Structure formats: C-alpha cells, structure tokens
Amino acid sequence: MKLPEIIGTVGGVGYLKPAPGTWGSLAALPLAWLLHVVAGPWLLVFAIVAGFIKGLWATSHLIKGQENHDPAYIVVDEVVGQWIAILPLSIGAAHAGVSILALWPGWIAAFVLFRFFDITKLGPIGWADRRKGPLGVMLDDVIAGVFAAIGVLIFAGIAHGLLGI
Template structure:
C-alpha cells in the first residue's frame, strides 16, 4: 500500500484523462510549498528523496512483470516537474524573490516538461526504452532537465541576455 501511495503521488495517478498531466499539475503547488519551507535546497532535497522513494515504489508496483510503466505511476512526473522548476527556485532563493513573481517561468516549466515527457526526444526516449523501474524514473528526470534548460534559455531571451 505504501508503494501505491508513493507511486501514484497519493492516488493522483488514478485521475483521468492524462494521469501524467495531473501528476505534473499536482507537483506545482507541492514545489511552491517545498520552496517556501526550504528554498532551493529544500526543493532539491525533496526531489532526490522522492526520486529514491518513487524508484522503489515503481519497482514494487511493476514487480509482476506486466506493464513496466503503468499510467497510474505519476511519481516520476512529480520529480521531473520539480526538476523543471529548479532554475526558478534557485533564482528566487538566491535573490530573495517571491517565486510566484516568475509565473511565466512556471508556465514554461510545465509546458516544456509535458512536451519533453510526451515527445521523448533523444535521451528521454533512451531512458524510457530501458523497460525497468529506473527507466520509468529517468525518462522524466531527463525530461525535467531538458525543460529546466529550456526555462533558462527562455528567461535569458526574455531578459535580453541572448539578444545582440
């Protein structure tokens, strides 16, 4: 039962349609709370801890050898979405800003993460094709990293850093 609670992100994974999108959406207010409580270090530590717990939960939930990535497992989306928000959390923590001031970045992080998670380009697809619990987790971690890079590039563009 603990594996099911962790793997489905407190049963969010049973919401339909698009449980992965629901998981990503649920990650947003949790990220805000974690950031408020511990800044960027708190969010990063929570992401690492939940990754480990979710990896275990995913292995437990897929141990029967059936579907290696059942749609109700959305803990991977939560972790990936948190990673996509890392640039915002770090910037807000480092500069003493209210993280919600960067709301366009939140939108970008959500949209980019969902895009990379669904599209599965390059390393995201490689991780997804592993066919094991680690692959289930890694594809969303990598999608989160790609989304975080996209957020930083969009922020640089928006603030004139990349303009000549």
C-alpha cells in the same frame, strides 16, 4: 492503499483521467511552491533526490509481475521531473530575494516544456523510456525535467537579457 501505491500514484493522483501524467505534473506545482517557501531551493533539491529514490522503490513494487513496465498510474516520476523543471525558478527567486510566484511566466514555461519533453520522448528521453524496470520509469522523466529546466533558463535569458523584461 499500501505505501508503494501511495508513493507511486502520489496519493491517488495517478488514477485521475484523462492524462494521469499531466495530473501528476500539475500536482507537483503546489508541492514545489511549498518546498520552496519552507526552505528554498535546498529543500527542493533534497525532495528531488528523495522522490527519485522513493519512486524507484515504489515503482519496483508496483510493476513486479506486470508486463507493462511503465503503467500510466505511476506518476511519482512526473512529480520528480516537474520539480527539476521548476528548480531554476526556485534558485532564481532565492537569489533575487523575490517571491517564487513572481516568476509565474517561468512556471508556465516549466510546465509546458516538461510535458512536451515527457510526451515526445526526444533523444535520450526515449532511450531511458525504453529501459525496462523502475530506473527506466524514473529516468525518462528526470531527463525530461533537465531538458525543461534548460529551456526555462534559455527563456529567462531571452526575457531578461535580450528583451530586458
């Protein structure tokens, strides 16, 4: 494998069947945990930005000359989007001084919400998905990640505020 393929497929995860995007999202979870444990939310933010930039670069190489502008085996976009969905958990855990794993209901919410928004392509997610080129490949998952992160915050507010959990 060449470097663009390693990055774009996240070390080959994108070749797993069925549903490579779901496999990419699952692969993002332990990586997010590791980034948080090593240096907290700031490292996760850095990884999101670096992953987006590297994803653009790798995707531009992988789709060159192809009709399919968003092949299923490219999953670096799912990793970046899933990390965005996890970011509120990293920030919350660091702020509260607790293990990020203690926020396990948020992990489930982040995963399910991200997959929901990534699959349904609602509103601006669909707009970004219809863009041609590497930016479209990456941007729809970034927006899905932002929507999922907002959902995580809403669920946390309900659980901790209204329900007092």
